[in-house]
Amino acid sequence: MKNPTIGILGGGQLARMMALSGYPLGLEFVFFDPTEDACAGQVGELMVADYHNELALEEFCNKVDVVTLDFENVPVDALRFVEKKRPVFPDPNVLEVAQDRYNEKTFCLAHGIPTTEFEVINSRSELMFAAKKFDYDAILKTRKMGYDGKGQYRISDTESISHIPDDIFDVPLILERRIPFVREVSVMVVRGRDGEVKTWPLCENKHKNGILTTSMVPAKESELDQLTVEYATKLADSLNYVGVLVVEFFQTEDAVMVNEMAPRVHNSGHWSIEGSQTSQFENHLRAGLGLPLGDTGMFRAGSMAAMLNWIGAFPENVRAINEEQMFWHMYGKAPREGRKIGHSTILADNPQELHDRIVNLVKKLGVQL
Ligand code: ATP
Ligand code: MG
Secondary structure, eight states: OOOOEEEEESOSHHHHHHHHHHGGGTOEEEEEESSTTOGGGGSSEEEEOOTTOHHHHHHHHHHOSEEEESOTTSOHHHHHHHHTTSOBSSOHHHHHHHTSHHHHHHHHHHTTOOBOOEEEEOSHHHHHHHHHHTTTOEEEEESSSOOTTTTEEEEOSHHHHHTSOGGGGGSOEEEEEOOOOSEEEEEEEEEOTTOOEEEOOOEEEEEETTEEEEEEESOOOOTTHHHHHHHHHHHHHHTTOOEEEEEEEEEOSSOEEEEEEESSOOGGGTTHHHHBSSOHHHHHHHHHHTOOOOOOSBSSTTOEEEEEEEESOOOTTGGGOOOTTEEEEEOOOOOOTTOEEEEEEEEESSHHHHHHHHHHHHHHHTOOO
16 A cells, blocks of 8 residues: 655645654655755655746646645645645635635634734725724734734834835735733644544743744633633634644633634644644644544643744754753754744643743753743
């Protein structure tokens, strides 16, 4: 029997970790990415071509049995082309929703799921008007192509609006009311081809300058948790989703609302490689192949995990540090300011142990979190 071959559109660290989790299952991988040094190419065959190159996409399809993605901004036209030749998960219709913040928010609202308050913006005068409505405490975002806080501008008064360059208005935008959240959490959902749904324990996430820095799992319990998980599950069902879907939420004192969703495996789920019975990567592949989904519980009942992102550069003595229950993941990417180049996961059996291990690690590395 031939091993199934998974084609992944996008060859970044998510594709790379998907492959590393799929090899033990006997799966094979081919990556497709417009950049020559895409880091997944270090662990499998990489086809380098533009997403609009149909000849290359056809060749890619001929090499694989099923297609998924590590990048939610793969042009929908390319996905529609691929879909005619090979099954694609998640469905391109999902990408149509998730690639545009306006579509994403209206989809949530249409299904009774709260989001941040927002206004569509097409000009500076519309921005002036909407900013006033949000009491000059808002965030202007490009509707498409945003990641790691890119394409976002904080609006705090009329002065900050005058500093926004004219060319920003060349692309569709939305303005969101800034939410004074108590915490940010994400729910990782996996949904199989047969509609079976599982969720991992809730992750609590911290960002710096719009970039995820740490995730802690399970998040401290709150009365809003059940609702948060219900919303994420409802989204997966309503989208008829196959694979891993991650939904980011803002929690305030008494409410929870969707920030955005990622129609793919997600940075806040990297802890699951060592911290869970089944990683997000493995379950994403299982879902897409129609295999039974793996257990999404912690690796040991009552255990905890923390994930620290390495952004821009690694600490000097990176390889020398080998702490108990600590795991390195280096993505094979060239260091560059603001770029995610790796992460570490730390496991523990209780909050105190986790805290101590993080403090110890940070001290040894001489870094600040
Ligand atoms: P990524 O895809 O990497 O998650 P992104 O560029 O799509 O990031 P968002 O998730 O929209 O960006 O925003 C990044 C972070 O900025 C959020 O996790 C949050 O910390 C902060 N942020 C964004 N929107 C708001 C808001 N309306 N109110 C308060 N904080 C916000
Ligand atoms: Mg986000």
